[in-house]
Amino acid sequence: MTAQTYLAYDYPLLSAFWTMLWFFLWIMWFVLLFRVVLDIFRDDALNGWAKTGWLIFVIVLPFLGVFVYLIVRGKDMGRRERTQAHAQQEAFDSYVRRTAAGATHPSSADELTKLSELRTRGDISDDEFRRAKELVLAGHGAGAGASAGGGPGTAPGPADH
Structure with missing residues (x-):
């Protein structure tokens, strides 16, 4: 038989x-090592010298350093991670609230489109459309024209004709 055939029989x-x-444990060890290193940098309670000391200890003697770190400071690792996740x-x-709040305010183009539709339906006169358009373009919004009498959304009164 060839060497390839024996390999299948020699490896039960x-x-x-x-x-x-062992491969799985080796991967888990690296995950644990990186979590400890990230926790060292995440902890605001440690000053620079303490962080440096822990980091050197973990790098020079990785197994002992990680195990000692987990014994001494492991209880608060979860709390620090939860605090960071919460923040x-x-x-x-x-960010979502700020973005959504900005989307609720219609743009000038949207307001002008609504004013044009109101004028097309005959809900507002050309003069009211012109005044409301000036307010929109000036940045005051169409709602300010309504309070001035005869803005969009109000029925034209006898004085408006």
């Missing part, structure tokens, strides 16, 4: 299982 299923287990969620929610 249990060996494949142990290889996969990110609040920032996102605030």
Whole structure:
């Protein structure tokens, strides 16, 4: 038989299982190492020297450094991660609220389109359209024309004709 044939017989299923287990543990170790390093930089309670000391300890003696860090400071790692996630969620929610609030105010083009439709239907006169258009273009909005008498959305009175 050739060498390739012997390889299949010399590598039992249990060996494949142990290889996969060690590979999985190795990946988990790197995930844990990176989480510890990120937590060192995330913690505002540590000053620069303490962060440097922990980082050197974790890099020079990685297994011992990570295990000691988890024993000494591991209890607060979850709290710091939740605090950061909460702050990110609040920032996102605030951004969404600001963006949505900006979308509720119609643009000048939208207001002019509505004014044009009102004039086309005969709800406002040409003079009322001209005054409301001037207000929209000046940045005061069409709502200000309504309070001045005879703006959009109001029925034309006898004095408007």
